[in-house]
Amino acid sequence: MPYAAFSSGPPPTIRWLALLLLLAALRAEEALPPPTQDEAALLGFANAHRSQRWQYDPVIVRLLPKPMPDGTSVLGYCKSYFKPKPPLVHNPRLAAAARALLASGADMPEGALPDAAAARFGYPAAAKTAATIVRGAASIEAAYAGSLQFWCGTNSNRKVISFQTVLITTWQEVGIAIARGAKGIDAVMVYGMGGAPRVAGGVVYADANRDLDYDAAEGVAGIVVTCGGASMTTGPGGVWWMSLPDAAAGAVVFETAGMKASRAFAEGKDSVSISWRIPPPDELKQLDAAIAAAKAAAAARKPDNDDWPAAMVDLHMRTLLPDLDSGRQEQIAALVQPLADEFDSMRRRYLGMLDGDAKAFGQQLAKDRVRYPGTAARWFKELQTMATLRRQVVTACTPSEVGKIGPGLWDELAKAKPASCDPVFRRQYENWEQQLGERPAAPPSKPPKR
Numbered sequence: 001m002p003y004a005a006f007s008s009g010p011p012p013t014i015r016w017l018a019l020l021l022l023l024a025a026l027r028a029e030e031a032l033p034p035p036t037q038d039e040a041a042l043l044g045f046a047n048a049h050r051s052q053r054w055q056y057d058p059v060i061v062r063l064l065p066k067p068m069p070d071g072t073s074v075l076g077y078c079k080s081y082f083k084p085k086p087p088l089v090h091n092p093r094l095a096a097a098a099r100a101l102l103a104s105g106a107d108m109p110e111g112a113l114p115d116a117a118a119a120r121f122g123y124p125a126a127a128k129t130a131a132t133i134v135r136g137a138a139s140i141e142a143a144y145a146g147s148l149q150f151w152c153g154t155n156s157n158r159k160v161i162s163f164q165t166v167l168i169t170t171w172q173e174v175g176i177a178i179a180r181g182a183k184g185i186d187a188v189m190v191y192g193m194g195g196a197p198r199v200a201g202g203v204v205y206a207d208a209n210r211d212l213d214y215d216a217a218e219g220v221a222g223i224v225v226t227c228g229g230a231s232m233t234t235g236p237g238g239v240w241w242m243s244l245p246d247a248a249a250g251a252v253v254f255e256t257a258g259m260k261a262s263r264a265f266a267e268g269k270d271s272v273s274i275s276w277r278i279p280p281p282d283e284l285k286q287l288d289a290a291i292a293a294a295k296a297a298a299a300a301r302k303p304d305n306d307d308w309p310a311a312m313v314d315l316h317m318r319t320l321l322p323d324l325d326s327g328r329q330e331q332i333a334a335l336v337q338p339l340a341d342e343f344d345s346m347r348r349r350y351l352g353m354l355d356g357d358a359k360a361f362g363q364q365l366a367k368d369r370v371r372y373p374g375t376a377a378r379w380f381k382e383l384q385t386m387a388t389l390r391r392q393v394v395t396a397c398t399p400s401e402v403g404k405i406g407p408g409l410w411d412e413l414a415k416a417k418p419a420s421c422d423p424v425f426r427r428q429y430e431n432w433e434q435q436l437g438e439r440p441a442a443p444p445s446k447p448p449k450r
Contacts, residue, residue: 032092032121033235039176040203040237041140041216042187043090046174048213049144050085050167055414055433063145084434085167089201089271090241091192094129094175096121098188102177107133114190118175124195131191132166136184140216143178143187166191172271173199194271200227201241202275204234204254211418212277212426214238220278226253244272259325279323287328290315294335310374312336316343317375320422343379347424350383354390361387378421386425389416393432410436 035043049056097117106113114131123129137143148166171191179186204225205218219238224231227242228250234240244250249267253260254276265272279287290311297309316336324332333340346368353361362384369380392409413429413436420426 032096034092035090035095035176035235035237035239036178037217037219037237038140038178038180038185039095040219040235040239042144042176042178042189043088043174043237043239044203044214044216044219045141045144046189047087050087052430052433053084053167059141060145060148063139063142084430085169086172086270087202087273087275088174088191089172089199089273090239091123091173091175091199091201092241093121093123094118094173094190094192095177096175097123097129098131098175098177098190101131101133101190102179102186102188107135118190118192123192127193127195128170129190129192130171132189134185134187137187138184140178140185140187143185147187147189194269197243197245198247198269198271199241200244200252200265200272200274201239202252202273204238204240204276204278207277207280210280214275214277220256222256223276223278224255226255227251260327261323261325277323279325284328287318287324290318291328291331291335298335308339308372312339313372314375316340317379317421347422351424351428354387355394358387358391382416382421382425385416386428389413389429389432393435397435 049060097114097120100117100120101114114129115125117131118127118129119125132147134143134146137146170193172194173192175190175192177188203214204220204223205214206220207213208218209215219234219236221234221236221238223234223238223240225234225240225242228245230242232240232242247267247269249265251262251264252272252274253262255261256278259278261276263274263276265274293311294309294315297311301309301312312335315332316339319329319332319336350361350364353364365380365383369377372380389409389412392412396409410433413433417426417429420429
């Protein structure tokens with residue numbers, strides 16, 4: 001019986017057996033090398049495309065090998081698959097299969113070849129796999145784009161646009177192999193649907209361009225990642241992975257020079273993807289100063305005062321993005337938890353008012369601004385911008401406006417996401433992008449900066 005299927009409370013003997021099996025799996029995985037910088041970069045680009053289809057499809061089309069249909073027809077072909085997909089998790093056994101296929105010299109593996117290659121390295125026999133192979137690509141991004149054109153599966157005697165086959169939720173895990181040569185980049189991606197053992201993974205990165213996303217060369221090596229009783233150190237591209245003993249909930253702990261960050265994951269059978277953006281040193285320095293100022297303000301605040309000191313509001317606003325280490329999170333929670341609860345309540349109220357009366361929204365906004373001074377002004381200003389964007393999205397999605405969406409609205413949403421001061425607002429923008437993406441629409445006026 002596969003130990004990933006155990007319930008959360010099996011007998012102790014079975015639990016010990018599960019742990020022994022897990023340790024055996026981990027020992028086997030330790031012999032498999034971590035992803036290279038190139039392989040980590042390809043994984044990051046693929047996951048960015050899966051999560052932000054509307055933004056990356058035009059970029060992919062420009063990179064596709066020629067001859068191809070014009071970009072408009074390709075984008076239209078992919079509209080029904082616009083919904084964001086969960087990120088892929090690196091699986092070392094699939095990566096070993098990818099390396100074997102890369103070395104084989106094959107251009108289009110047929111039939112059950114990906115399954116056989118994966119099974120050879122211990123991937124669950126019951127889990128389906130599929131592979132893409134690209135030879136001689138000009139760049140990592142072009143290699144990924146090429147993989148979307150050349151689908152290598154059971155019935156692959158022809159070249160097809162395979163957005164609709166690769167970009168599906170069936171695939172939860174991936175193994176990547178890349179080789180650079182005189183003719184360009186050769187890349188193999190072996191997709192897997194997951195199984196026993198359940199796999200957790202992600203990437204640890206330093207966000208050099210402050211866009212809140214992982215980009216090529218931002219991965220950080222040498223970070224210790226622990227989950228349950230197992231641990232590993234991130235490789236050259238910042239990628240980490242490990243097998244889980246069962247379907248129970250748990251937590252992943254990242255640890256580096258004086259910082260420890262814990263991230264929880266839910267119970268379930270699906271693969272677990274958790275990444276950590278290491279806060280830049282200047283942000284941490286500013287945050288530590290804000291913590292000290294908030295402590296002083298809290299000590300001076302009178303118990304019967306309902307107004308919040310600007311220093312405490314400032315601290316709360318700095319900590320809305322979830323990159324913090326556990327130590328700072330605990331300090332901040334102790335200082336501003338009641339204030340955080342108030343903002344949670346306000347956020348829910350304002351999001352519920354976005355589709356209501358614009359005048360009532362503005363009046364409520366003006367009233368609340370007075371009570372929360374300092375850096376909260378940015379939060380309220382973003383709410384005002386959100387209300388305007390929401391009205392534009394609603395108008396663009398009405399039947400009479402279908403097909404009339406210009407690039408301006410797409411670009412405004414693209415700018416709003418990295419500039420957002422609240423992760424809930426950022427997710428709202430992504431939801432609106434999805435709504436627009438389900439309609440025939442013009443692509444952004446220019447590709448995103450990567």
